Amino acid sequence: MPPILPHLPISPSDKELEVTKVTLGAIGDILIHDRVYADAEQKDGTYNFKNMFAEVQRMLQVPDILVANQETMIGGKKLGLSTYPSFNSPHEVGDALKDAGVDLVTVANNHSLDRGEKVIQSALTFWDMLGIPYTGAFKSQTDHDRIRTITKNGITFSFLSYTYGTNGIPIPQGKSYLVNMMNETQIRKDVEQAKTISDVVVVAVHWGKEYERFPNQAQVGLAQKLADLGVHIIIGNHPHVLQPPAWVKGKNKNETLVLYSLGNFLSAQNELDTKIGGMASIDVVKTKMADKSIIKLSKPSFLPTYNYDLHWRKFKIIPMDLLTNEQLNKASSHYEKTKRHMSTNIKDLHIVTSK
Numbered sequence: 333m334p335p336i337l338p339h340l341p342i343s344p345s346d347k348e349l350e351v352t353k354v355t356l357g358a359i360g361d362i363l364i365h366d367r368v369y370a371d372a373e374q375k376d377g378t379y380n381f382k383n384m385f386a387e388v389q390r391m392l393q394v395p396d397i398l399v400a401n402q403e404t405m406i407g408g409k410k411l412g413l414s415t416y417p418s419f420n421s422p423h424e425v426g427d428a429l430k431d432a433g434v435d436l437v438t439v440a441n442n443h444s445l446d447r448g449e450k451v452i453q454s455a456l457t458f459w460d461m462l463g464i465p466y467t468g469a470f471k472s473q474t475d476h477d478r479i480r481t482i483t484k485n486g487i488t489f490s491f492l493s494y495t496y497g498t499n500g501i502p503i504p505q506g507k508s509y510l511v512n513m514m515n516e517t518q519i520r521k522d523v524e525q526a527k528t529i530s531d532v533v534v535v536a537v538h539w540g541k542e543y544e545r546f547p548n549q550a551q552v553g554l555a556q557k558l559a560d561l562g563v564h565i566i567i568g569n570h571p572h573v574l575q576p577p578a579w580v581k582g583k584n585k586n587e588t589l590v591l592y593s594l595g596n597f598l599s600a601q602n603e604l605d606t607k608i609g610g611m612a613s614i615d616v617v618k619t620k621m622a623d624k625s626i627i628k629l630s631k632p633s634f635l636p637t638y639n640y641d642l643h644w645r646k647f648k649i650i651p652m653d654l655l656t657n658e659q660l661n662k663a664s665s666h667y668e669k670t671k672r673h674m675s676t677n678i679k680d681l682h683i684v685t686s687k
Contacts, residue, residue, distance in 0.1 A: 350620040352485040356534070357395030357613040358567045359434075360594030361403040362425065366415035367600040367644045369422055377409075381428035384598060388611075388649045391635055391686060393433040395613050396484045399491070400429055400597070401536065401569040402437040402466075405444065406458055407451030417499070418446040423458045430462050435482060438493040438536035440468025441570065444511040445501040452510055468493030468536065469511045476509035479526050487618045487627075490530035492522050495538035496570070514539070516557065523561045531627055532616055536567040540575070540593060545605065545673070547575050547592040555580050559588035564629065565614060566590045573605040574670065577612060577632060578677035589614050589629055598639060598649060608652070608670055611635040613684070635684040636670045638663075651686035 372379040385392070392398055404419035406426050414420045429437065437459065444452065452469055459466045470476035480491045494514040503510055512518075514537065526533045535558055540551050547555075551568065558566055559582035568575070568591055575592035582588055595609035613633045619626045636652040640659050652670060655663035675681045 349622060350486070352487055352618050352620075354397060354484045354487045354489075354616045355395045355613055356489065356565065356616055357392070357398040357611050358591060358594060359392070359398070359400050359597045359611045360609045361401050361569055361572060361596045361599060362429065363403040363572070363596055363599035363601070364419065364421035364425055365600035366413070367641075368598065368647055369413060371641075371645050371647050372422070372424070379409075379422040379424040381425055382431050384647045385428055385432040385649060387654070388635075388637060388651060389432050391651065391684065392611065395433075395611075397435045397482055397489060398433050398611075399436050399438065399534070399536070399567060400434045401441070401567070401594070402429070402439050403441055403443060403569070405439070405447065405451045405455040407447060407454040408458065411447065411451055411454060414447065419443050420447045420451050426458055426462050426464065430464055434464065436465045436467070436480065436491055438468050438491070438567070438569070439466050440493040440495040440512045440536070441538040442495060442497055442499045444469050444495065445498040445503065449504060449507065449510060465491070467491045468495070470509045473509045476512075479522070479529065481530050486620070487532060487616060488530040489532045489534055489616075490526035491534050491536070492519070492526060493536040494519060519558070520561060523558075523563060527562060531618055531625065532564045533562065534565045534567065535563050536569065538570045539568055540571045542570065542572055543603075543605065544571055545573055545575060551592060555588070555590045555592075559586065559590075562586060563588055564616075564627065567594070568592045569594060572596050572599070572601060574608060574610065574674060576674050576676035576678070577634070577681070587629065589632055596639060597637065598647070600641070600644065600647075604666070607639045608636065608666070609639065610637045610674075611684075631682055632678055633682040633684050634674050635686075636667060636674070653685045653687070
């Protein structure tokens with residue numbers, strides 16, 4: 333009979349101390365054309381967009397953190413509402429996003445400077461009033477230098493946002509903080525700083541070509557550079573149509589999830605591909621050891637949605653698995669095509685249903 337060995341305690345360096353998980357979600361462009369805000373206008377002259385999110389609200393509240401790309405500045409009615417090509421949207425868009433479950437908005441895009449600094453300042457002040465952090469456009473240099481973070485379940489996320497351009501509108505001299513441009517030197521500096529204050533770095537990029545269903549070489553190249561910097565999650569926007577997500581391996585063998593484009597979530601664009609969007613999500617798992625912490629990403633998921641309207645009225649966002657043929661002809665066929673398209677690079681992409 334072998335000798336009975338004494339029980340040896342597990343050394344702190346080998347012992348797993350804590351495992352926590354956060355689900356991060358992201359939705360695509362909130363692009364408020366005049367037909368959308370006209371539909372939201374109330375008899376007293378205010379605006380209510382909340383009903384437009386009613387059919388997806390339960391699903392939007394599933395992620396622990398939800399990020400939205402607010403494509404148009406919500407400068408408010410007093411500064412004069414406007415639509416394409418120079419947007420200014422009602423403050424009440426922010427109320428609806430908060431009600432729907434959005435925790436942070438990215439606001440660096442080609443329309444950031446459409447109506448100038450006054451609209452930017454008004455919009456950012458309103459986000460502050462709502463208690464929703466924004467990133468990508470800022471009130472001042474001090475505001476710019478404070479990287480936005482959100483901590484849930486012991487995991488701290490940092491959020492950065494950049495755009496390729498501003499439709500040719502120059503940034504006012506001495507006020508580069510008003511919108512983050514896609515400068516690789518600045519991005520590297522920001523990512524390095526973000527890594528010192530957070531467990532997970534999320535970068536939103538306004539990139540690509542409008543209406544192209546697959547990323548171009550510039551997008552792929554920048555995604556690789558961001559992965560090499562150690563960025564964990566990339567949220568892409570601007571094409572206004574869905575582009576399939578992918579895993580990109582960084583130079584340190586880290587895996588980065590790239591959401592190349594989540595399309596439009598709410599808009600009045602009327603081509604079929606511009607009406608299909610959705611919510612992507614990813615589980616972020618932190619294993620805290622005695623001497624280090626490890627972050628792993630798992631279960632990339634996607635909820636396909638359809639931006640419905642009836643002759644430019646009654647706008648609402650509907651999960652595609654609930655669509656009827658009256659709302660979209662051959663609805664189930666379009667739903668299957670969307671699922672296949674988004675699974676192009678990630679074959680085990682989990683398709684979320686509303687049921």
